[in-house]
Structure formats: C-alpha cells, structure tokens
Amino acid sequence: MSRKEIQEQRIRNYFIDATREILKSEGLKGVNVRAVSERAGYSYATLYNYFKDIKDLVFICVRGFQEECEQYIESQTAACVPGKSKIKAIYRAYISYFVQYPGIFELFFLEQMNSIGGKQPTSELIYSFPDRLSEKEFMYCEENLIFTRAETEILKSDLKLAITGLLLFYLHRQQPTSFAAFNEAVGSILDRHLPD
Amino acid sequence: MSRKEIQEQRIRNYFIDATREILKSEGLKGVNVRAVSERAGYSYATLYNYFKDIKDLVFICVRGFQEECEQYIESQTAACVPGKSKIKAIYRAYISYFVQYPGIFELFFLEQMNSIGGKQPTSELIYSFPDRLSEKEFMYCEENLIFTRAETEILKSDLKLAITGLLLFYLHRQQPTSFAAFNEAVGSILDRHLPD
C-alpha cells in the first residue's frame, strides 16, 4: 500500500469504527450519515468521499463483526472437549453473541441488501457463517465416526435454520416472551439434534 | 355500528386496501404516506384522521393477509387425505404463498414493530399462525395415534422455526440461489419431519 492508500484506509476505518459503535449500542435505527460522520469527526458529506453510500458502509461492518463473534466463541469454548459437546457450546456462544448485540443480528439477517454490487458475497458470507464456525468440530466427529458425512450436512443445515428462526422470533418479535423460555427452547433444539 | 362508524370504517378500508395492494406488488419499500393516500383517493394528511401513523396502518394489514393465506391454503389442500400428507401440503402451500408475495413475508417477520400499543398481540398472532394452520390435522394425528401430544408440540415448533429460517434466507438473502435448490430443501425438511 502506498502512503496515500494507508492514509485513505485509516480514514475509512474511522467511519467504519463509528458505524460499528452505533450498530452495537443503538442498532441500525441509530445509523445515519450525519451521526456516523459526526462520530468519525467529519462532516456528513465527507463520508461520500470514502464510501459509495451509507449501506455500503454498513455492510462493510459485517466481516468485522463476524471476526469479533468468532473470537468471542473461541474464548467461550476453548476449554470444551472436542466433539458434540463442543459443537453445542459453539452454538450457545453464537446465540449469546446475538442476544448481547441484537443490532448485529438485525444487520446480518434482516437488513435489505440493495446495493447490487457486493450483494451476493455478503449474503453467502452470512449464510455460511454458522457452518464455518462448527466446521472443525464436525470434521472431528466424522473422523471419529460419531457422524457420517450425510448426517453432518443435515445437522448443520437444521441447526442453522432452527437457530436463525429462534433468534428471529425472540429478538424481533419477543417470542417466546421470557429469556428463560427462550433458553429452554435453545436447549431443547441442541439436545435433540446433538444428544450426548 | 352507528351510521357514522360504518362510514368511518369504510374510509379506513380504502386506506387499508390501498396499503394491501402496494404491499403485494411492491412490498414495504413502496408503502409511504403519500402513495397510500393517493391510491385511496385522499390527500396525505387525511390518513392521520383514520390511523395513528403509517406503521399502524401497515400492521392492520397483517390479519387480512393471514385470512387470505389461510384461504389459499384451504383451496390448495382441500382434496388431501387427512393426516401427515395433508400437514405437508399445508406447509407447502404456506411457503408458496410467501414465495408469491415476498413483501408479505417481510411484513410478517422482518418489519420492526415500534408502535408500543398493539405490539404484543400482532407478534403473538404471527408467531402462532403456522400452528393454527396445522392445528386441525395435528389433532387428527393425535386422535389416530400417529403422534403423541409431546411429539406434536415438538414437530410444530421445529417446522415453524425451520420453515421461517428457510424463507428468511431464500427471500431475503437469496440462499439457496436457485428456486430448485430451495424446493429441495423444503422437501428434505418436510420428509424428514413427517416421513410417510
């Protein structure tokens, strides 16, 4: 990277960080051109020197949040024994990340992707994210003949759909109405799909 | 209802119908105060004499779409033999309704419910909708000892979550990318949960 590119990327990061902070605290409803730019320390129009539009900026945050989520999961599951119980722990941590930051769930799953340009890559990135998180452990299970290849594929798909649905209803529609009931539903799904 | 109330409800319905039409054709992005009012044949400010705000109006449409969806499902499944195969047909028709009207899926599952007033009832209405649709057939299965009560409860919950998740990814993130692959995923879920 040239000197100019480094400086340019630095300023881009000011805007990205500002957007991340707002997404984590207030969610998407708090993100707008003026709020982001002010937090980044620039005028609202400056944003357009570095990003196509505000949606562009918002979706750039996806990858960063995925990395953060991945690190959080690793910190939460480092001590688990490999195999089924670790897979369960990974999904539990994944869920707990989104419960902690509902705005990030909203961004990942609910926000419209109108920008025709970088649309498919981000979609694919989000869709395959849970699979990537549990990839290593499922491979371990296959190697140790705990699951077949076909079982693994079905399990990954089922868990992704069930957990996304569960989070959607809980975070967006407050169904179930209590956190306790939500947790029970999570436990039921994980235990039935991954019995000890 | 008094004469005045009848006339008032009639005008409310003009706005509701206008909103329904826009939701079905253009989706939520096409719904705004001026577009709805113009289609209803009134000035934009008149809307506020009949509805608290535009979100109020939009969520009033939920019940109507549920009725329409219910009728569509009935027309599609009237000839099915009762039991498991009819349950599958019901969920297939349910899915096909939302594939036909992605804007209605968006309204049901993705739209924010900020109006603090009538919020919980609508959430509950949406959450329990798939259960209500299949209620009769699941009762038939219980009576004929095809499923136990506990199995029924788990099945209803699993199907609701899996199908909502599937529709979310397909309609909102275009994952899977082809309709054929989506249909295959639907078939896989239904056949595994409700084997012949």
Place this chain on the structure above:
DNA sequence: TTAATAAAATTAACAATGTTAAATATTTTA
C-alpha cells in the same frame, strides 16, 4: 519559499418521507 495546482473537506441545497398546524370545504343541525 512561494505561487499554482490538486486534493480533501465543508457548507449549501435538494429530494423524499413522516408528521402537524392552519386554512378551506363539506356536512349536519337548530
């Protein structure tokens, strides 16, 4: 080093949308 040029940032302005207030038109009632 400084004047000319290029680049970056800001302010002004406009469009779209939601909403409210003031003004106008219509209907009801005495």
Place this chain on the structure above:
DNA sequence: TAAAATATTTAACATTGTTAATTTTATTAA
C-alpha cells in the same frame, strides 16, 4: 338557511440521504 361541527386539504417543518458548489488544506513546480 345560517351557525356549528366535521372532514379534507394545503402549507410547513423535521429528518435523512445525496449531490453540487465553495472553501480549506496539502502538494508541487518555479
């Protein structure tokens, strides 16, 4: 039919996204 109540519309304002014109800052060539 005139006064009062009701309904509707136009005007106006706030918010947000975006672009254009202007100003400020940085770079470069003499």
